[in-house]
Amino acid sequence: xxxxxxxxxxxxxxxxxxxxxxxxGTVRLFQWTNPHCWIQLLxxxxxxxxxxxxxxxxTSNLYRNGWRSSTLSAGERITVVIHPVRDGTxxxxxxxxxxxxxxxxxxxxARASP
Amino acid sequence: xxxxxxxWLIAVLAVAWAEAAPNSPQRVRAFAALPDxxxxxxxxxxxxxxxxxxxxxxxEYEAINHYVQLVGPxxxxxxxxxxxQAELRNPAAAASASNVKLCTYGxxxxxxxxxxxxxxxxxxxxxxxxxxxxxxxxxxxxRGHPVxxxxxxxxxxxxxxxxxxxxxxxxxxxxxxGPLGIGPNKLSARAHFTERVRRLDKNNLEDQMTIDDPIAFxxxxxxxxxxxxxxxxxxxxxWDCANDRNPVVNGKISVAPx
Numbered sequence: 201x202x203x204x205x206x207x208x209x210x211x212x213x214x215x216x217x218x219x220x221x222x223x224x225g226t227v228r229l230f231q232w233t234n235p236h237c238w239i240q241l242l243x244x245x246x247x248x249x250x251x252x253x254x255x256x257x258x259t260s261n262l263y264r265n266g267w268r269s270s271t272l273s274a275g276e277r278i279t280v281v282i283h284p285v286r287d288g289t290x291x292x293x294x295x296x297x298x299x300x301x302x303x304x305x306x307x308x309x310a311r312a313s314p
Numbered sequence: 315x316x317x318x319x320x321x322w323l324i325a326v327l328a329v330a331w332a333e334a335a336p337n338s339p340q341r342v343r344a345f346a347a348l349p350d351x352x353x354x355x356x357x358x359x360x361x362x363x364x365x366x367x368x369x370x371x372x373x374e375y376e377a378i379n380h381y382v383q384l385v386g387p388x389x390x391x392x393x394x395x396x397x398x399q400a401e402l403r404n405p406a407a408a409a410s411a412s413n414v415k416l417c418t419y420g421x422x423x424x425x426x427x428x429x430x431x432x433x434x435x436x437x438x439x440x441x442x443x444x445x446x447x448x449x450x451x452x453x454x455x456x457r458g459h460p461v462x463x464x465x466x467x468x469x470x471x472x473x474x475x476x477x478x479x480x481x482x483x484x485x486x487x488x489x490x491x492g493p494l495g496i497g498p499n500k501l502s503a504r505a506h507f508t509e510r511v512r513r514l515d516k517n518n519l520e521d522q523m524t525i526d527d528p529i530a531f532x533x534x535x536x537x538x539x540x541x542x543x544x545x546x547x548x549x550x551x552x553w554d555c556a557n558d559r560n561p562v563v564n565g566k567i568s569v570a571p572x
Binding site: 209210211213214229231233234235236238240253255257258259260261263264265285287289291 | 363364413414415416417430445546547551552553554555556557558559560566567568569571572
């Protein structure tokens, strides 16, 4: 048994790594912080608008993947792919993001390899 | 009388010059003999993780553990291994272990996880300064470990070292007994660590680590940890838990609003 990923601050067990969903919404807040950066994304639906909390890597991790604190601004429309949390709340683990023109934000994700 | 005053003045000036000199010739020579480990160094796990965009996800995220040798199988005695397995099977302990949060790591796991470090090599000590603020002090001024009454267990243990050519040989004792923090492994309070750290070339550093634990192990556990220069970084980017939005609620890590 591996208690926790070495990847950082906490276990990834809270996220469903086998499930990916794409969220289309508007950035309310981009937190360039540690231990994680966060995107607060307002996602409209027919019934209501839901605010999602999207957990990213650390500032160092994002910086090395081409992100900066200015990469996202409030009001910007983006698409974010996440692995949702298992408990059904509006939150998830960041996988990738794209601007409205389809261009990738930050470096495109890659699988870990030796 | 006059010549005595001149001699006195010369002596005073010589002392003042020696005290004002930034380093004694002896210390300058000692510095010159040390290897150059300038730069920022990262583990195999960090290299893998930082190929990912944002946070690595799902299986990729967990796959990072494949690069962390200290989560691998240790040469436990039958008694220690059995007791540890019983601990890990305990439902409460298992739930707690899968909801671990760390903002610091301690030794030895700090040498094998994602934290980037800078090595500061001086004649008196080598410091390994990690991006989460943790520091290893490895004294190389000839001292031994403190006597029993002055030595108590800490997260980093107590490290002294000496140079064998360009290899820093580190001896560490007095690590707190218990889990490594990440993974299933656990050491006793008598764990004794020997490391041989050397620069292989401009961009590669190697740490041959031997963990001898007379209580937990049948024989010493030998690992070779490998670090590469983080060439894309021109400064240390600090990591901390200032904006921790992952409270543990009802025993589980959750997500809090901003």
